Amino acid sequence: MAEKGRGRGRILPGFGLSMGITLTYLVLVILIPLATLVLKSATITWPEFWATVTEPRALAAYRLSFLASFAAASINAVFGLLVAWVLERYTFPFKRIVDGLVDLPFALPTAVAGIVLTTFYSGNGWVGRLLEPRGIKVAYTPLGVVVALTFVGLPFVVRTVQPVLRELDPQIEGAAATLGAGRLQTFLRVILPGLLPTVLTGFTLAFARGLGEYGSVIFIAGNMPMRSEITPLLIMIKLEQFDYAGAAAIALVFLLASFSLLLFINALSWRGLRRARAAAG
Amino acid sequence: MPSPVSPSRRDPGGPARLDHLSEPRPVRYVLIGLSLAFLVLFLFLPLLVVFTEALRNGLSVYLQAVADPFALSAIKLTLVVAAIVVPFNALFGLAAAWAISRFDFRGKQVLTTLIDLPFSVSPVISGMLFVLLFGAHGLLGPWLIRHDVKIMFALPGLVLATLFVTSPYVARELIPLMRAQGSDEEEAAITLGASGWQTFFRVSLPKIRWGLLYGIVLCNARAMGEFGAVSVVSGHIRGMTNTIPLHVEILYNEYQFAASFAVASLLTFLALVTLVVKGLVEGKSGRLLS
Numbered sequence: 001m002a003e004k005g006r007g008r009g010r011i012l013p014g015f016g017l018s019m020g021i022t023l024t025y026l027v028l029v030i031l032i033p034l035a036t037l038v039l040k041s042a043t044i045t046w047p048e049f050w051a052t053v054t055e056p057r058a059l060a061a062y063r064l065s066f067l068a069s070f071a072a073a074s075i076n077a078v079f080g081l082l083v084a085w086v087l088e089r090y091t092f093p094f095k096r097i098v099d100g101l102v103d104l105p106f107a108l109p110t111a112v113a114g115i116v117l118t119t120f121y122s123g124n125g126w127v128g129r130l131l132e133p134r135g136i137k138v139a140y141t142p143l144g145v146v147v148a149l150t151f152v153g154l155p156f157v158v159r160t161v162q163p164v165l166r167e168l169d170p171q172i173e174g175a176a177a178t179l180g181a182g183r184l185q186t187f188l189r190v191i192l193p194g195l196l197p198t199v200l201t202g203f204t205l206a207f208a209r210g211l212g213e214y215g216s217v218i219f220i221a222g223n224m225p226m227r228s229e230i231t232p233l234l235i236m237i238k239l240e241q242f243d244y245a246g247a248a249a250i251a252l253v254f255l256l257a258s259f260s261l262l263l264f265i266n267a268l269s270w271r272g273l274r275r276a277r278a279a280a281g
Numbered sequence: 282m283p284s285p286v287s288p289s290r291r292d293p294g295g296p297a298r299l300d301h302l303s304e305p306r307p308v309r310y311v312l313i314g315l316s317l318a319f320l321v322l323f324l325f326l327p328l329l330v331v332f333t334e335a336l337r338n339g340l341s342v343y344l345q346a347v348a349d350p351f352a353l354s355a356i357k358l359t360l361v362v363a364a365i366v367v368p369f370n371a372l373f374g375l376a377a378a379w380a381i382s383r384f385d386f387r388g389k390q391v392l393t394t395l396i397d398l399p400f401s402v403s404p405v406i407s408g409m410l411f412v413l414l415f416g417a418h419g420l421l422g423p424w425l426i427r428h429d430v431k432i433m434f435a436l437p438g439l440v441l442a443t444l445f446v447t448s449p450y451v452a453r454e455l456i457p458l459m460r461a462q463g464s465d466e467e468e469a470a471i472t473l474g475a476s477g478w479q480t481f482f483r484v485s486l487p488k489i490r491w492g493l494l495y496g497i498v499l500c501n502a503r504a505m506g507e508f509g510a511v512s513v514v515s516g517h518i519r520g521m522t523n524t525i526p527l528h529v530e531i532l533y534n535e536y537q538f539a540a541s542f543a544v545a546s547l548l549t550f551l552a553l554v555t556l557v558v559k560g561l562v563e564g565k566s567g568r569l570l571s
Binding site: 011012013014015017018019021022025026029030031032033034036037039040079082083085086087089090092096098100101102103104105106107108109110111112113115116117119120125126127147150151154183208211212213214215219231232233235236239242244247248251254255258259262 | 303304305308309312313315316317319320322323324325326327328330331334369372373375376377379380383384386392395396398399400401402403404405406407409410411412413414416418419420441444445448464467468471472477480481499502505506507508509512513526527529530533538541542545548549551552553555556557559560
């Protein structure tokens with residue numbers, strides 16, 4: 001809409017200035033620092049690089065980071081869809097406040113989230129006290145990592161799904177009902193397939209956030225090497241030991257792996273979106 | 282202002298949805314109950330913990346922790362960092378949004394992706410980039426030491442790491458907003474003889490002021506609350522390079538829980554203010570910001 005009709009003849013001024021500021025800033029603040037990562041990883045030989053990025057402790061850290069982020073993003077995909085549905089479709093007391101507080105994890109500093117969740121789920125905490133006698137330990141275990149990442153990722157799914165849910169055409173649901181479909185059937189066969197690409201986008205955002213998350217995790221994780229140590233923490237430890245090349249190597253591998261995975265999921269959700277559009281005519 | 286896209290259908294609880302288009306009442310109650318239980322368990326109760334723990338040993342302990350000299354110097358440092366970082370990123374966000382939303386050029390998609398890039402880099406890795414560049418063993422480290430320029434474990438390092446991490450916030454808010462608004466009014470102003478800057482200050486800026494305000498508030502919240510990136514470049518020198526979140530961590534690791542939560546409650550207030558501003562801005566602009 002707005003894009004169309006803006007021809008070659010530029011009426012508005014300021015292209016050179018705004019583009020100049022944007023590019024200068026991007027190069028200075030983002031691109032040069034990122035290039036350093038590649039340069040620094042290149043200062044060690046290939047066998048050293050390979051040995052660093054495949055040592056058992058690093059492999060265990062990648063595994064925990066990817067699995068815990070995946071689990072948390074999956075929990076958020078299910079409950080985020082539910083929360084978005086309830087907020088868009090139903091009315092209940094204090095709905096606006098509840099809606100507003102969904103963004104809390106965006107606004108709350110991660111270190112605060114970390115100490116809060118640890119206190120909440122540790123043996124003396126409000127929930128930990130109920131769970132630990134039943135043999136479920138959350139704080140200082142990999143499960144704690146999943147809990148922290150679920151907290152951090154929740155708004156991504158809710159806020160991605162909400163606008164799409166609002167714009168859904170009610171006539172389609174009406175048509176399904178007229179044709180004799182029950183509510184559950186309408187949801188599973190008509191609404192859900194249209195929503196899935198959006199849920200997948202929210203899942204991807206939550207997943208990406210989980211992979212990089214540091215502050216909220218390190219308090220609750222217990223940080224045992226090989227067991228509950230996430231990749232960003234391993235990088236931090238290498239830096240504290242002044243092993244810059246090792247830290248850079250692990251960071252490079254972790255970033256490349258995360259980016260390719262996210263690209264793959266994005267491609268999936270694009271395909272789903274195209275198919276849903278084609279099906280809608 | 283009329284909604285730019287399609288007339289939005291937001292009538293929460295408005296004309297009652299027809300019965301066959303909603304779920305039976307028991308199902309609705311179960312779904313509402315389930316999602317509220319989830320939110321209470323994962324979001325709301327943890328939020329309460331901040332305040333119960335902060336006040337556990339009484340108000341005087343709380344005030345003492347907040348007025349402690351180290352806490353005060355952390356608060357001051359955090360304010361200084363945010364005061365430097367936020368204007369830079371607001372300027373960057375305005376420039377980037379103007380270039381992307383008002384002009385067609387090749388590589389626009391690439392540029393948008395690059396602007397978003399810091400969001401998908403782990404904060405620890407973001408901070409590390411600057412250690413690799415300016416640290417004692419970094420690329421420019423030896424040169425900096427020879428010329429006695431301190432960047433790492435000092436204010437410039439904190440500012441740079443925070444700049445990197447918070448750079449997308451204002452741009453992210455403004456790009457979709459300015460795209461949706463289009464540039465017809467600006468073009469009219471120029472055609473009628475207004476200068477470029479006049480057009481910007483009299484026409485464009487008033488149109489985007491709420492989005493800009495929200496972007497700035499978000500950027501500020503992240504700048505003041507950033508932990509991972511700052512943790513790498515700070516060196517944790519008390520009274521010197523400790524920001525509020527780092528001070529919270531130190532107190533917590535020293536088992537001074539009440540003091541730690543007291544300082545954390547300041548950041549929680551900041552988060553709540555951010556959410557309130559978001560609510561107000563949404564009311565003003567009548568669109569959902571995400």
